[in-house]
Structures are given as C-alpha cells and as structure tokens.
Amino acid sequence: MLRQPITVILLSCSAACIPQGIACAAGAPAGPAEDGQWTMPAKNYSATRYSGLSQINAQNARSLHPLWTFSTGVLAGHEGQPLVVGETMYVVTPWPNVLYAFDLRKEGHPLRWKYRPDVSSNALGVACCDAVNRGAFYVDGRIVYNLLDGHTVAVDARSGRELWKTAIADMGNGETVTMAPMVVRDRVIVGASGGEFGIYGWLKGLDLKTGQIAWTGHNMGPDADMLARPETFKPPYDGGVDVGAKSWAGDSWKTGGAPVWGWISYDPELDLIYYGTGNAAPYDPEARVGDNKWSASVLARRPGTGELVWAYQFTPHDNWDYDATGAMVLVDLTIAGRPVKALVHFDKNGFAYTLDRASGKLLVAAPFAPVTWAKSVDLASARPVIEPAKQTGVSRGKVTGVCPSLEGAVSPASPPAYSPRTHLFYTSTNNLCMDYAAAHAAHLRATPYIGVDFAYHPGPGGNLGAFIAWDAASGRKAWEDKESYPSWSGALATAGDVVFYGTLDGWFKAVDAPSGQVLARFKVGSGVVGNPIAYRGPDGKEYVAIYAGIGGDWALLAGDTRSDDPTDVREPAEFMKDIARHTSQGGIIWIFGL
Amino acid sequence: MKRLQVLTVLAYTTLAACARSGPPPAPGGSQLPPAIAYEAHVAAGGIAPAGGVLTNPHAGDAAVAKAGEQLFSAMNCDGCHNLGAGGWVGPNLADGRWRYGGADAEVFSSIYYGRPKGMPAFGGVLGADGVWTLVTYIRSLPLPSDLPTESWEQQP
Numbered sequence: 001m002l003r004q005p006i007t008v009i010l011l012s013c014s015a016a017c018i019p020q021g022i023a024c025a026a027g028a029p030a031g032p033a034e035d036g037q038w039t040m041p042a043k044n045y046s047a048t049r050y051s052g053l054s055q056i057n058a059q060n061a062r063s064l065h066p067l068w069t070f071s072t073g074v075l076a077g078h079e080g081q082p083l084v085v086g087e088t089m090y091v092v093t094p095w096p097n098v099l100y101a102f103d104l105r106k107e108g109h110p111l112r113w114k115y116r117p118d119v120s121s122n123a124l125g126v127a128c129c130d131a132v133n134r135g136a137f138y139v140d141g142r143i144v145y146n147l148l149d150g151h152t153v154a155v156d157a158r159s160g161r162e163l164w165k166t167a168i169a170d171m172g173n174g175e176t177v178t179m180a181p182m183v184v185r186d187r188v189i190v191g192a193s194g195g196e197f198g199i200y201g202w203l204k205g206l207d208l209k210t211g212q213i214a215w216t217g218h219n220m221g222p223d224a225d226m227l228a229r230p231e232t233f234k235p236p237y238d239g240g241v242d243v244g245a246k247s248w249a250g251d252s253w254k255t256g257g258a259p260v261w262g263w264i265s266y267d268p269e270l271d272l273i274y275y276g277t278g279n280a281a282p283y284d285p286e287a288r289v290g291d292n293k294w295s296a297s298v299l300a301r302r303p304g305t306g307e308l309v310w311a312y313q314f315t316p317h318d319n320w321d322y323d324a325t326g327a328m329v330l331v332d333l334t335i336a337g338r339p340v341k342a343l344v345h346f347d348k349n350g351f352a353y354t355l356d357r358a359s360g361k362l363l364v365a366a367p368f369a370p371v372t373w374a375k376s377v378d379l380a381s382a383r384p385v386i387e388p389a390k391q392t393g394v395s396r397g398k399v400t401g402v403c404p405s406l407e408g409a410v411s412p413a414s415p416p417a418y419s420p421r422t423h424l425f426y427t428s429t430n431n432l433c434m435d436y437a438a439a440h441a442a443h444l445r446a447t448p449y450i451g452v453d454f455a456y457h458p459g460p461g462g463n464l465g466a467f468i469a470w471d472a473a474s475g476r477k478a479w480e481d482k483e484s485y486p487s488w489s490g491a492l493a494t495a496g497d498v499v500f501y502g503t504l505d506g507w508f509k510a511v512d513a514p515s516g517q518v519l520a521r522f523k524v525g526s527g528v529v530g531n532p533i534a535y536r537g538p539d540g541k542e543y544v545a546i547y548a549g550i551g552g553d554w555a556l557l558a559g560d561t562r563s564d565d566p567t568d569v570r571e572p573a574e575f576m577k578d579i580a581r582h583t584s585q586g587g588i589i590w591i592f593g594l
Numbered sequence: 595m596k597r598l599q600v601l602t603v604l605a606y607t608t609l610a611a612c613a614r615s616g617p618p619p620a621p622g623g624s625q626l627p628p629a630i631a632y633e634a635h636v637a638a639g640g641i642a643p644a645g646g647v648l649t650n651p652h653a654g655d656a657a658v659a660k661a662g663e664q665l666f667s668a669m670n671c672d673g674c675h676n677l678g679a680g681g682w683v684g685p686n687l688a689d690g691r692w693r694y695g696g697a698d699a700e701v702f703s704s705i706y707y708g709r710p711k712g713m714p715a716f717g718g719v720l721g722a723d724g725v726w727t728l729v730t731y732i733r734s735l736p737l738p739s740d741l742p743t744e745s746w747e748q749q750p
Binding site: 448568 | 670674683685691712
C-alpha cells in the first residue's frame with residue numbers, strides 16, 4: 001500500500017532541505033524511511049508519535065492554515081486520532097463508533113464509504129467517562145477497531161465491508177471498550193475499560209484473520225489467570241507465586257479493576273508488548289489492603305501467546321485513582337554514558353518513569369508536575385516514598401491537598417511524543433490537586449463501584465495545565481508552556497522541529513520543538529482532547545490533522561460545555577467556572593497545511 | 595455507617611427476592627402495568643396510554659427522603675448521577691427537567707424498569723418500596739433558582 005516509491009520520498013526530503021540550507025541527516029538517527037502515512041494509533045510500534053516529515057518547519061509554520069473540515073455528527077469527546085493509509089483517511093467516532101473513509105485525492109475529500117456498526121446504546125450507561133474511542137489500527141488491508149459495547153471489528157479497508165466482529169467484553173460485568181487495538185503479526189491485542197465498575201481486568205489476543213480469541217491474560221489474580229509461569233515471569237521487584245492474588249485482601253482481586261483503556265507499544269527485537277493497567281477498584285483502598293498487583297502497573301507480554309514476562313507497579317496500593325494506562329514510549333537513550341533500551345512513561349501519579357524495557361528495572365523517576373502523595377521514588381526498591389498524611393481510606397475521612405488530582409498530572413488519554421532530533425519528550429500536563437474522601441461502595445454487577453467524594457483545586461501557580469518538554473535521561477523539564485486550562489490533547493513531534501498540540505479551550509498550536517515558542521495557533525471550534533497526526537498528501541505536501549470535540553472527563557466535570565439536552569442542564573465546575581465561555585461540544589476533523 | 599448501608603441493601607434485596615417469588619411485581623400495589631406518560635409519548639398521541647395509577651406511599655416524608663439519600667449512594671446511583679444527583683455520565687436529576695417525566699410515578703418507572711442509553715432496571719434488586727424511597731429523595735432535591743442562563747458578564 002505504499003503510496004509513492006522511495007525515490008519520490010528522497011526527492012521531497014532534499015527539496016525540503018535545500019532552501020533552508022540544513023542537512024537532512026543532522027540529528028536524525030537512521031530509522032525506517034518516512035512513508036508519509038499514519039497507519040497505527042501512535043504512528044509506530046515504539047509509540048513516539050514522531051513524523052519524519054519536515055516541510056512544515058519553524059520558519060514557515062506561521063503560514064499554517066485550515067484547508068478542510070468535516071463534522072462527524074457526534075458530540076461526545078473526540079479522543080484518539082485519524083489514520084492515513086495511502087490516499088485514504090480513516091476516522092472512528094465516539095459511540096456510535098462510525099468509521100469514515102475519506103478520499104484524499106479528490107477536492108473536498110468526499111467519503112469513499114462509511115461503516116455504521118450495530119452497537120448497543122446500553123454501553124452509554126456502562127462507560128464511566130463519556131463514550132470515547134481512541135482510534136483504529138490499519139494492517140494488511142484491514143481497519144481494526146473496538147466498539148464501546150465490547151466488540152472488536154475488522155473492516156475491509158478498500159470496500160468498508162465488515163470482515164469479522166467478535167464479542168470481547170461483557171457489559172453485564174461492567175466492561176466497555178474505548179482503547180485502540182494493537183496488531184502484532186497475526187494478533188489483535190485489546191483490553192477493556194471498567195475500573196469504575198470493579199471489573200476483573202484483562203488483555204486479550206485475537207486472531208487477525210478470524211477474530212477468534214487466542215488468549216486472555218488477566219492483570220491480577222492467580223498466576224494461571226495472568227498467564228504467568230515461574231520459569232518465564234521475572235518481575236524485577238515484588239515477585240512471588242500468585243502475587244497478583246496474594247497482594248489483595250481476601251478475594252478483592254476478583255473485582256479489583258485494573259482496566260486497559262490506554263495504549264500498547266511493541267518492541268520487535270525483544271518481541272514484547274507493553275501496556276499500562278488502570279486504577280484498583282473500589283476507590284476506598286481499605287477495601288483491598290495490600291499492594292494490589294498488578295493494578296496501576298506496566299506489564300510486558302509476548303504478543304503471540306500472551307505470556308507475562310515482567311511487570312512493574314508505579315503506584316502500589318493505589319489510594320488516588322492513579323491509572324497507569326498512559327503510553328509506554330520505547331526509545332533508545334543514553335543514561336550516564338550508557339546506551340539503554342528504555343521505556344518512558346508519564347504517569348497520572350505525577351512521576352515520569354524511565355525503565356529498562358528488557359528487564360523492567362527502574363532507571364529514572366522524577367516528578368513532572370506538583371506531587372504531594374509521595375516524597376520521591378526510591379530507586380533501590382523502586383517504590384514510592386509515601387507521604388502518610390495523603391493516604392486515603394474511609395477511616396481517614398477527607399484528605400486534603402492531594403496532588404495530582406485523580407484526573408492525573410497528565411491524562412492517559414493524552415499521549416506524549418518523542419523527537420529523536422531534540423531527544424525530548426513532549427506532553428500535556430494538568431495542574432490540579434484534590435480533596436479525597438473515600439466512601440464505602442457495594443459491588444452490584446454492571447453498576448459503578450467507586451466510593452469517593454472529591455473536589456478539585458488549581459495547583460501551585462494558578463494555571464490549570466501546561467505543555468512541557470521533558471528530558472527522560474535526566475528527569476528534567478526542558479521548557480514549559482503554561483495553559484489556562486488542563487491540557488488534554490496528545491502531542492505530535494515532526495522532523496521539521498515543530499511540535500503540535502491542542503488546548504481544552506479549543507486552540508490548536510504549533511510550537512518550536514527546541515524552545516516551546518508558539519509559532520502558530522488557530523481556534524478549532526471545540527476543545528481538543530484528541531491527538532494530532534502528520535501525513536503526506538497525494539500531492540506530496542505535508543499536512544497535519546486534529547480532532548476538535550471536547551469531552552471525555554470534561555463532559556462530566558464541565559457539564560456546562562454541553563448544550564445538547566434541554567432536560568439535563570449542569571452547573572459549571574467549581575474549579576474552572578469559565579471553560580464553557582470558550583467551548584462547547586462538537587466533533588470536527590481539521591486538516592491544516594502551508 | 596457501613597453496617598447501616600449494608601443492612602439497607604440486604605433489606606431491599608430480601609424484599610426483592612420475596613417479590614420475585616410471586617407473580618410479576620406489582621408496584622404500588624396495583625395489578626395493572628404502570629401508566630406511561632412521559633412527554634415524548636404524550637406529544638406523539640396526545641393521550642397517555644391507559645394503565646394503573648402509581649402513588650408514592652412516602653410522598654413528602656423527610657425521613658424517607660433521608661434514607662433515600664443513603665440508598666442513592668449504597669446502590670451506586672451516585673456513580674453515574676453524581677453525589678447530590680447533579681449529573682455525571684448520567685443526567686442531572688436536580689435541575690427540575692426530566693427526559694422521561696418528573697412526576698413521582700414517572701421517576702418510579704425510570705428506576706424500576708430502567709431507560710434506554712444505560713439506565714439499569716433496579717426494580718428487581720430494590721423492590722417497589724426501595725424505588726419509592728429513592729423517588730422520595732430525588733423529589734426532595736432543591737432546585738436551582740435560575741437555570742437557563744449562564745452569564746460571564748456583569749449583569750446590569
């Protein structure tokens with residue numbers, strides 16, 4: 001499906017470089033040739049969200065302007081990102097999970113087809129936090145994605161015909177599906193949301209050709225359920241037989257959450273997939289005494305068999321709803337003069353982690369946002385040094401001044417980008433703290449299993465969010481662009497040294513990768529909670545695409561941004577009273593170019 | 595606090611189990627199905643379909659409303675509708691506006707039988723009296739004084 005022969009790509013690279021007088025090779029390591037497409041959620045298996053395209057650069061970015069828009073007809077939060085394969089752009093909407101295929105060759109990009117799956121409206125009452133979808137995966141002539149009501153579908157990329165549809169999750173047990181699948185060889189790898197419904201969290205591997213479920217590995221429970229064998233499961237810390245069950249009081253692991261609603265990455269050399277697990281359920285930690293492994297963790301598995309190889313827990317005994325479902329970005333770094341195959345993760349808990357991705361050993365952990373629940377992360381034990389006063393539980397009543405809030409120092413829905421040219425990571429952040437009062441929760445199947453009363457407050461400085469550049473080798477912030485509102489979009493880095501992100505009040509921004517200086521911005525009609533992509537159009541030019549469409553948690557927290565239901569009128573959020581002044585719901589796809 | 599809530603849930607579960615052992619549940623003591631009279635149906639036909647009349651045995655009872663507030667958390671209603679019922683992934687129940695009608699009998703039907711887009715049917719687990727307890731709480735919620743207008747400018 002390569003759109004253009006390699007020679008054309010090389011020509012366009014030279015053409016971009018000559019006028020600037022910059023060498024193409026400067027700072028750019030050898031990697032797979034840039035094909036100008038965006039075929040998987042995070043651009044590549046390593047999840048760097050880095051495009052090798054360089055036509056748009058710091059000198060010309062100011063002339064970026066919108067070239068095309070399309071309303072998806074859906075009002076829920078537009079997380080995720082489009083795909084561009086050959087001359088077609090594919091877009092999955094939030095529930096009802098329509099798949100659009102746009103013809104990029106033609107003026108106005110008319111649809112080639114659209115696919116409208118049969119998806120249950122009951123899912124709207126089982127999904128905790130808006131009816132979002134985080135995108136599709138293209139492989140081998142197929143578009144594969146998940147439906148909110150617990151199905152995975154494969155659709156023929158050319159015709160739009162459904163190839164297979166598999167029930168993977170049970171709404172009767174509180175499971176819905178919002179994550180984007182990962183495909184490795186003949187395995188489609190999927191997980192379920194439901195950390196607020198007390199699910200028994202899992203990851204599944206499906207056969208790409210038939211959709212049949214090949215393996216299911218739980219994120220906690222006895223070793224057999226976790227596909228953990230003593231001879232091959234080697235966690236670098238806190239191992240032991242059946243630790244996934246024994247680290248939970250009684251049988252609380254059976255309803256312990258640990259959902260999979262974020263991103264999956266893959267290292268072909270090590271043949272390992274990496275993914276994060278969500279919060280432990282319920283929100284009252286005293287109902288599940290113990291470390292609660294492997295909630296709020298990163299797990300490494302074999303894609304073919306699902307076998308668990310290692311795991312590391314970022315937040316033992318999660319007291320604060322600190323899901324670890326954010327992206328696990330695989331990059332090769334030099335740390336203290338030593339080359340390291342690293343895994344970098346920005347956690348809801350406020351620490352950015354750099355691990356050795358072969359072993360799971362912790363190398364760097366440093367706060368990238370205000371943190372009060374822990375003093376630090378001890379590198380020897382790899383455990384957080386907890387601040388006792390910030391531990392929660394029913395017996396502790398209201399615990400005040402916990403930073404970050406349970407929205408996270410960054411939302412796992414907002415993945416970072418990494419540029420091999422600047423050696424920096426780029427990520428949205430939130431600057432919110434909270435008061436947290438745990439309450440008893442009764443487990444009733446397919447109803448919320450939460451139990452908390454909470455309130456948010458702005459963090460230090462008063463700005464509610466920021467977009468930052470981060471050096472994962474040293475654990476230091478390189479620069480920060482403060483934002484008035486929590487920053488909830490993913491990041492895109494490009495070889496033109498321009499980084500892109502969107503804001504909750506609806507600005508789409510292009511910034512200078514080394515300095516963070518804003519180069520261009522445009523108000524896109526609704527708050528941005530999606531992830532930008534870059535691609536080369538059929539005309540050989542570089543384009544950037546982004547969804548507008550506020551939602552996700554913001555449909556709940558800032559309910560006054562909704563105007564779609566006269567029988568459901570909400571008060572503004574106490575901690576953010578004026579967001580609805582700047583944005584309202586509405587899903588729109590935007591394409592920008594020079 | 596915990597014991598009280600668990601006992602409450604147990605009591606309603608037991609009650610529901612009793613109701614299930616007999617003929618189909620008869621909310622409000624009537625053998626007729628409940629009236630369906632929410633706005634969309636009335637507008638479509640002009641006349642509410644015939645049915646039994648549901649009457650809240652606890653209407654206006656502050657003590658029952660208080661018990662209903664506890665039940666609202668114990669049965670995880672707050673997980674979707676928020677503490678205080680101000681709306682979360684489920685709609686606001688404290689704004690005086692109703693998708694399926696706000697009369698006692700209409701709110702009863704919404705909880706007992708469930709509604710589209712994810713409202714589960716709680717009649718089986720709560721029984722009629724449990725549902726009336728929730729109805730009494732929801733109907734007791736104070737309504738905002740000026741709902742339609744949200745302004746960010748100085749008012750004259």
